[in-house]
Amino acid sequence: MDVREILDPRGWLLPHGGPRYMQLRRRLESAIESGQIAPGTPLPPEREIAEMTTLSRVTVRKAIQPLVAAGLVEQRRGSGTIVAPRVAKVEQSLSILTSFTEDMARRGRKSASVWLARGIFLPSPEEMIALGLAAGDSVSRITRLRLADDDPMAIERAALPCDILPDPLTVERSLYEVLERDGNRPVRALQRISAINLNEEDAALLGVPEGDAGLRIERTSYLPEGRVVEFTRSVYRGDAYDFVAELRLAEEGTRT
Amino acid sequence: MDVREILDPRGWLLPHGGPRYMQLRRRLESAIESGQIAPGTPLPPEREIAEMTTLSRVTVRKAIQPLVAAGLVEQRRGSGTIVAPRVAKVEQSLSILTSFTEDMARRGRKSASVWLARGIFLPSPEEMIALGLAAGDSVSRITRLRLADDDPMAIERAALPCDILPDPLTVERSLYEVLERDGNRPVRALQRISAINLNEEDAALLGVPEGDAGLRIERTSYLPEGRVVEFTRSVYRGDAYDFVAELRLAEEGTRT
DNA sequence: TAATACCGAATGTCCAGACAATTCTTGCCG
DNA sequence: CGGCAAGAATTGTCTGGACATTCGGTATTA
Known part of the structure; x- marks a missing residue:
């Protein structure tokens, strides 16, 4: 037109x-x-x-x-x-909120999970702050070993308020799938990425030597109204995973 | 004043x-x-x-x-x-393209640089591909040790096409400052983040033990018309630097 | 044919001025 | 002293024009 x-x-x-x-x-x-x-x-x-x-x-x-x-x-x-x-769609949709499942699908790899632990617990002080919980509230924790084409790729430790995920056992494949079904899919997340040397436990799970470098990703996800949905700490194998993001410049000539 | x-x-x-x-x-x-x-x-x-x-x-x-x-x-x-x-509006405009200088300013830290090397070279095959150079073109390379409040924070190795940065010696403070002055400021960048164990040379420069975890950030920046401005490999200290990013869900493409 | 010179068109920068909308101050009046 | 109105100060919007810079195509020339 x-x-x-x-x-x-x-x-x-x-x-x-x-x-x-x-x-x-x-x-x-x-x-x-x-x-x-x-x-x-x-x-x-x-x-x-x-x-x-x-x-x-x-x-x-x-x-x-x-x-x-x-x-x-x-x-x-x-x-x-x-x-x-x-722009080509793949690049455009980067730096966008995805789950491990979706991320791997985009890379053409088959994702799988091994359950390490899941259940309902009393929150740690850190979780109380991150999730905005009151005294007496409890959290659902999900700990999974993530595989890509059967290679261990990451350890994911997620914590959610119990009223958002009352029963962690219902999570079958993707956590985000469940959240979306209940209308709790986050639209925004803050992510901190840093590098660590893997400790003995994590290294063993990922099948690499202790002390190898790993990517530590801490993610807090928010609902549209600002409530925290999820607080997740993940450790990715440094030798096998690249975190790709697309960045854009702000307004013309502005810096923030 | x-x-x-x-x-x-x-x-x-x-x-x-x-x-x-x-x-x-x-x-x-x-x-x-x-x-x-x-x-x-x-x-x-x-x-x-x-x-x-x-x-x-x-x-x-x-x-x-x-x-x-x-x-x-x-x-x-x-x-x-x-x-x-x-106000600490640090988290507001994240996932936006910034230089190290701007990034540190946002965190309220004073940034400084130590020149490790700069000059004009023949491109490596990797640089030729990344920058889209033809045979015979040369590259400007800038290698700097980046400091935040006098602490070594990162090693930055940047390569640019010679016609975009004809004289690396003119870069005083921020590389982006020079690019912006010449109308070459990138508006888009692809970034790959991974974790590595620091080798002897980098560890020494950063003042940490060899083998410590580091963040390896590879960035390719683009002009509005799609040309590559810059290909940069940086290594950040894993124990001192967090890469913070804000993610958004794909829906609702409101950009303003 | 191929290279060059030229010209029109389009955006980039800049000006001097006008009026509108909002805020702050000041002075007057009760 | 308190309240209110008038006016000055300041930013927000908008005009019509000017010249500079760059791009593309066309005509000219070798």
Whole structure:
């Protein structure tokens, strides 16, 4: 679809409120994100957009600027502005919240688990803080050895509030599967990655010599409303696992 | 210190290159991040800044805008602009592309570098692939020991195409600063994190025993048009550095 | 045919000014 | 002294224009 139709003031569906540069920005943004405008489609020149919308070019640029920063459109001086081509999906979906099961599936490896322990316990002080528990609450703990194509890959020790996972024994394959079924899938997580030398116990489980380097990943996952769903400590084999993440720059030229 | 002294054109230390709004922005940014201006200090009114710098108010606003977005300053209509009070908003904008310098600033630590090597070389086969070089092209290599508050923290080995960084000796503080000045700041990066046991050389540089666990971070950074800017291999001390990332669930692609 | 020079078009930067919306101060009045 | 209104100060939005820089294509030339 040509972008000019989007700018046509007759089919203005979005709320008109706010400054006019914001209206224009919202309009372009939603047209791009909804796929109404195909990637690669050129936008009309700024001067033309200005004329069509009865705005000044400065104002048009103010509307387009954030789209450039967000990577929705690309501008090249002398050439013009086009809707950004969609990056290959694999790369795009990285740095995104996935479970071990999903992660391995993406890498084309078969994942499996060996149960090391699961049950309901009284929380450790650390768990109480991390999960936001009150005195008397208990936690469900799940400890698994994770395998990829039958190779031990990681040890995963998860703790969840009991009311979110009342019965750890119901977890068959993926923990996230259960969470999602109950409408408890986290949408946000904070992850801390560090390196450690494996202790005797973990090294034995992973089948590597004691003292070998391992990736220690601590993850706290949150529900949309901010509640903590899960606090997980994992140890990955350093020689066999790469944690891949895609990073993006913030707003144009901003650093935080 | 009053902000007016910062704006005084007599003490202009930073590189003058680039558009004037960028010069002003860099100047304010560095003054704030280095703590020269105390939090809460008011900035002069935009009109006054414009007058002092012989810029128009539009241009001054363009310089201040990113600082507002980054949370370095706060603006209130009718009231004015002040340097933002330092809140530990460390966790807010994670999973965003930053340099070591910026990363440390965010953690409230002073970063420094020790040069280990820099110069122009013929690329290794790996670098040729990673950087997309042709036969005969050469690479600029920068190897630095990174310090946080005078503690060795990481070894950073960066390789860039020669036409992006023709002279590695011009890099003074932050590599990204130079890239940004030349309009080569990456907007996207792929990062692989793994764990290794430090070899003798790296362990010595980092001041830890050989065999200690280290975080190995491999980063490939891209320009908006997809060209590779930088291929960097870093080794972080496992006992002193946490790589923190915020993850989001795939759904709801709202980016702004 | 192939390389070069040129020109139009598009974005990047910048200006001087205007009005609107909000906040803060100041002085007046009860 | 307290409250309120007027006005100054400040940022938010927007205009219409100017010149610089880069890109692409076209015409010219070797």
